[in-house]
Amino acid sequence: MTKQLQEVQVEREELALAERVLNRSAEQAQADVEAAAPVSAQVAGRAVLLIPYRSDAADEGALPGDYRKILAIVREADGPVQVRAVGERLGLDAAVRGRLEPLRAKMTKLADHGWLHKRPDGRFTTPLALELSRQAAANVTALREKFSALPDVARYLTSRPVRRGFLWDSFDSGIAAALVGDPDAARDHFERVLREDALAPWMVEAQEKTRDLHAIAADRNAVTAWVTRAVDSCRSKLGLDPVPFAIS
Structure with missing residues (x-):
């Protein structure tokens, strides 16, 4: 059995x-x-x-x-x-x-x-991501030709007239000022961002990033690291390979 x-x-x-x-x-x-x-x-x-x-x-x-x-x-x-x-x-x-x-x-x-x-x-x-990456690359090339050094970029951005509602103007100016070692100017521009009325979710997110940057504005290395991570993230989303990134 x-x-x-x-x-x-x-x-x-x-x-x-x-x-x-x-x-x-x-x-x-x-x-x-x-x-x-x-x-x-x-x-x-x-x-x-x-x-x-x-x-x-x-x-x-x-x-x-x-x-x-x-x-x-x-x-x-x-x-x-x-x-x-x-x-x-x-x-x-x-x-x-x-x-x-x-x-x-x-x-x-x-x-x-x-x-x-x-x-x-x-x-x-998607083809849209590819096209955006190509446009971004072209814009970066044009900006590098126009501004050969970071202090030139900072002077240009921070000298622009303040425009109410143009949140990214102040955001970019604050980052540029922090990267060249001018924390007072950086905080001033970041505070302008924070005074904007957050009328949309993306503005809330932008202000959260701004608070983080405002807190580290006096630490140039920390700001540089933040910018490096942000650039790497954007390149990844656009399908671009990472590149060495140095700020001097």
Whole structure:
């Protein structure tokens, strides 16, 4: 009797293993089919792109629903994302071999058609983020040509007329003054920021940052470290690689 029970148990285990193998084979076959899916279809005898080029579409409503979900996830991400991260948001089991390949193919199609930007490291971001990063780089180059040294920047920013409601003018001026070792001027500009009426959430956040800076205005090294972290964070969100950052 014991021997028969052992044989039954062995058979059950073999069946379970065979079932898992068949399931994974089916999933891989489906992945291969989806990855090789055509990007166009015949409508009234004419070839119509299932994934239109961004320049030819009025908006993302022209995309199939699953592609719109992918776009939304990438757009909501705090910086460039990996295929695995998008897959996890979609509920895919990344541990199953080949499970992410259909998603990778879809994201690549979106990039090929201008809806996404695929970075050299394989991560994806939105074209808007790429364009913003290019504009930021161009602006930085122009400013470096106009102001060759930090004291020049500080003199320009702190000499501008005070404009009520232009919160960032005073914020930037305060940082510049602190970086060149003028804490009194820095605090004066930071206090102007704090006197503004916080009418929106972003203004509340800006004033919280300003309070932190006001407290460390006399510590040039601390302000430099704060600015370095802020620059690194912005570059990451725009999909730019970190760069050495030094203030002298």
